[in-house]
Amino acid sequence: MVLTFLDKDDNIASGAFRVAGIFESNNSGWDNANVFINKAELNPLLGIDSNAANEIAILLNSNRNIDTAMVSLTRAFPQYKVESWMDISPETSAMISLMSQVSVVFVIIILLALSFGIVNTMLMAVLERTREIGMLLALGMNRAKVFGLIVFETFFLVMLGCPLGMLIGWATIQYLSVHGITLASKSTMASYGYSSVFHPDLPFNSYLQIIVLVIITALLSSIFPAVKALKLNPAETIKS
Amino acid sequence: MSNLVIDATNISKTYNPDTIPVKAVDNVTLQMQRGEFTALVGPSGSGKTTLLNLIGGLDKSDTGKIIINGTDITTLKPNALIDFRLHNIGFIFQSYNLVPVLTAHENVEFIMLLQNIDKADRDKRVTNLLNQVGLSDKMDVRPSQLSGGQQQRVAVARALASKPQFILADEPTANLDSKSASNLLDIMAMLNKEENMTFIFSTHDQRVIERARRVITLVDGKISSDSGIAKTQPA
Numbered sequence: 001m002v003l004t005f006l007d008k009d010d011n012i013a014s015g016a017f018r019v020a021g022i023f024e025s026n027n028s029g030w031d032n033a034n035v036f037i038n039k040a041e042l043n044p045l046l047g048i049d050s051n052a053a054n055e056i057a058i059l060l061n062s063n064r065n066i067d068t069a070m071v072s073l074t075r076a077f078p079q080y081k082v083e084s085w086m087d088i089s090p091e092t093s094a095m096i097s098l099m100s101q102v103s104v105v106f107v108i109i110i111l112l113a114l115s116f117g118i119v120n121t122m123l124m125a126v127l128e129r130t131r132e133i134g135m136l137l138a139l140g141m142n143r144a145k146v147f148g149l150i151v152f153e154t155f156f157l158v159m160l161g162c163p164l165g166m167l168i169g170w171a172t173i174q175y176l177s178v179h180g181i182t183l184a185s186k187s188t189m190a191s192y193g194y195s196s197v198f199h200p201d202l203p204f205n206s207y208l209q210i211i212v213l214v215i216i217t218a219l220l221s222s223i224f225p226a227v228k229a230l231k232l233n234p235a236e237t238i239k240s
Numbered sequence: 241m242s243n244l245v246i247d248a249t250n251i252s253k254t255y256n257p258d259t260i261p262v263k264a265v266d267n268v269t270l271q272m273q274r275g276e277f278t279a280l281v282g283p284s285g286s287g288k289t290t291l292l293n294l295i296g297g298l299d300k301s302d303t304g305k306i307i308i309n310g311t312d313i314t315t316l317k318p319n320a321l322i323d324f325r326l327h328n329i330g331f332i333f334q335s336y337n338l339v340p341v342l343t344a345h346e347n348v349e350f351i352m353l354l355q356n357i358d359k360a361d362r363d364k365r366v367t368n369l370l371n372q373v374g375l376s377d378k379m380d381v382r383p384s385q386l387s388g389g390q391q392q393r394v395a396v397a398r399a400l401a402s403k404p405q406f407i408l409a410d411e412p413t414a415n416l417d418s419k420s421a422s423n424l425l426d427i428m429a430m431l432n433k434e435e436n437m438t439f440i441f442s443t444h445d446q447r448v449i450e451r452a453r454r455v456i457t458l459v460d461g462k463i464s465s466d467s468g469i470a471k472t473q474p475a
Contacts, residue, residue: 135337138298140326140354140402142319235298238333239289 003035008047015045026195028187111213115221122154122225133229134237147226154222155215162214166207176200245406245438246272246295251304253290253461264290265301266461272406275436277429279443279452287461288442289410295440296329296408297321309405326354330399332409336391338383338398344370345379348397355402369397373427389420396427406438413445425451 007013017037025031043050060069066084073082086093126133133146141149180197183189189196253265265287272278280288293299295306297313306313308328316324338347345366352362370376373393383391392412399407409428413421429451431437441448449455457465 131335131337132339135333135339137322138296138325138331139351139398140322142322142326142354144319145354233299235293238298238335238337 001035003037005046007045013045013047015042017041026190027193028190029193031190107213111217114214115217118154118158118218118221119224121157122150122222123228125153126150126225126229130232130237134232134234137232138234138238143230146229150226150229151219151222154218154225158215158218162211166211169202170207173200173202243274244271245274245276245309246270246440247305247307248295249305249307251291251294251301251306253287253294253299253301257302263461265294267303268458268461268463269304270456270463270466272438272440274405274438275432276406276438276440276454277432277452278438278440278454278456279449280441280456280458281443281449282458282464284444286458288458290461291458292408292410292440292442296331297325326351326402328405330402330404330407332392332395332399332407332412334411334414336383336388336395336415338391338394340383343380343382344375344386344394344397347383347394348401351398351402365401366397369400370394372400372431373397374423387420389416389423392416392420392424393427396424396431400431400437406440409439409441411443411445412441413443413448418447421445421447 001019002014002016004012004014017035023031023036039053040050043052058069058073060066066086070082070084073080136146136149137143177199180199182197184196248271249269251265251268252263255262255264268287268291280291282288290299294301295308297306297308297316301314304314308324311324311328313321313324338344339350342350348366348369349362352365357365367376367379370379373396375390375393375397378386378390378394383394386394392415395412396407399409412428413424416424425448428439432439441452443449455465455467456463
């Protein structure tokens with residue numbers, strides 16, 4: 001394979017290389033446009049020192065460490081240009097940001113569905129126990145306690161369902177993170193630059209956020225049935 | 241201390257005033273003394289239950305005053321009225337209305353929980369009350385495992401638990417067989433006599449009417465006859 005490129009002084013340089021192997025990643029576009037060559041063989045053709053590099057990529061453990069790492073590197077090597085992956089590939093950054101916003105919309109839709117479910121369940125509970133609630137009001141249970149009764153009942157319902165749901169979700173994600181989800185044929189997904197097998201992962205913080213959001217949604221959803229319960233007229237409900 | 245427990249003056253209640261008005265209680269005035277054993281009688285639709293609901297603060301009268309033990313309940317705000325009911329009025333309903341998931345003991349105890357009475361006092365009073373109504377062996381039994389008569393006796397114990405000024409009973413024997421009804425009446429008569437507890441019933445039941453020492457007859461929301469309060473003192 002003959003490769004032609006510009007050297008350090010912008011002269012056209014060429015080199016012939018023997019193909020030692022063909023690699024295949026999950027991104028066929030990238031595979032078609034990239035070759036790997038020994039640095040020791042390439043650098044003399046480029047007219048640069050055998051140890052020199054035009055780019056060093058550093059893989060961090062988390063995106064949250066980017067700012068700190070960039071500050072440290074800029075301070076340590078002021079003569080070099082330090083860029084994050086977001087500076088190099090703003091379109092990827094924009095796509096991830098868009099995906100995050102889409103995820104928020106999905107979470108809102110799911111919480112709305114949860115809210116409707118809770119309102120429906122608790123309204124049914126109030127309707128089924130109209131007579132009992134009317135009796136409690138008649139005997140002297142004050143409105144704050146009746147309101148609290150419905151809200152606490154909702155809370156306990158959620159406290160029963162939420163950990164169970166989280167456990168099932170966690171177990172599913174644990175299984176799929178190992179075995180993955182195959183979405184399409186390898187070549188189809190590779191042409192878009194993706195792996196055909198997805199390995200979902202949900203950080204621990206997300207579980208906590210979901211629990212908090214579910215509890216808040218449940219408590220807010222219980223207000224409507226609780227207010228309905230307060231509006232019951234004990235004289236009418238006892239007769240019913 | 242005055243013996244006057246209920247002093248209702250010119251009370252009226254009209255349902256559906258804007259569509260098809262139904263005058264359930266029409267300008268009724270009545271007084272009741274402590275220790276009365278009174279039956280409100282009259283045909284269906286005569287206003288017995290409405291009158292009981294008005295006296296019990298479960299419904300608001302359109303006109304008049306209802307003074308219970310010195311407090312005009314028609315002027316009380318909703319929360320104050322609920323609190324007043326809790327401490328002053330006992331209720332017995334036709335369909336018992338016990339909480340199905342609570343035992344007999346818990347059903348009676350429940351009202352004292354609302355009154356913030358401490359556990360030792362609650363337990364002592366529940367035991368005494370269930371003894372009085374002859375259910376000391378059914379303390380831990382749920383309503384579904386009790387007969388109608390037994391459930392109504394639990395309801396009587398519950399009504400007494402809050403130490404009310406008087407007890408309102410809406411057709412308490414309507415769902416009971418004659419033996420259970422007679423047994424229930426014996427218990428209530430005993431409580432009336434021994435504890436000077438005031439009972440006011442709405443009823444169609446001739447057995448209840450015969451046991452009452454005062455009978456008020458309602459027709460079309462008005463008092464058509466009142467046997468008077470002369471016979472109200474316990475024998």
